[in-house]
Amino acid sequence: DIVMTQTPLSSPVTLGQPASISCRSSQSLVHDDGHTYLSWLHQRPGQPPRLLIYKISNRFSGVPDRFSGSGAGTDFTLKISRVEADDVGVYYCLQATQFPWTFGQGTKVEIK
């Protein structure tokens, strides 16, 4: 199975400041079809996850442009350009290149 490792596991941030989360996979996430199926999700307490970014860097419908994704191969990053109060919660990366699909452990973003 592909292991997804996120860092940091906790990220206290100041409102209006940037935040960055790293996700590393134990093997390349490039699919046989040439696409890289790495996505990012956000989960607020008591809520289901919601999709933020798909295929490394594509923002899902309605996701603010302060969220951006980047990376390739085995190393990926989610950046929030200016953290807002609504951004608190846990962020997960997900690889769906190979079965079983696997998630990172989650990174908790909280306001300082």
Next chain:
Amino acid sequence: EDQLVETGGGLIQPGGSLRLSCAASGFAVSNNYMIWVRQTPEKGLEWVSVIYPDGSTYYLDSVKGRFTISRDNSRNTLYLQMNSLRAEDTAVYYCARGHCTPTFCYNNPDYWGQGTLLTVSS
């Protein structure tokens, strides 16, 4: 508005069986691939199973042979039949829709239900 509503969770003894349902509205489960994901505080999010429009299915190794994913197109509902339940199956179970556009299906879920809690305990 697209919506997914899971039901069927509860308390069940080890070795027992239970069926989770996920009622969809706003779209047809038959036209989308559909996913089950579970979540525990200890293991986090864990993909369980997927069913594609052509009926093909895939499972997490630890549930293979015990869980069966299916759908009823007339009811627009996704199911997860769970047999031989174990304590380690205890989790919140989410159903989610696969992310597809008119031209391409991406390998990731887009919309998720609110989840249903399964507790396996004697």
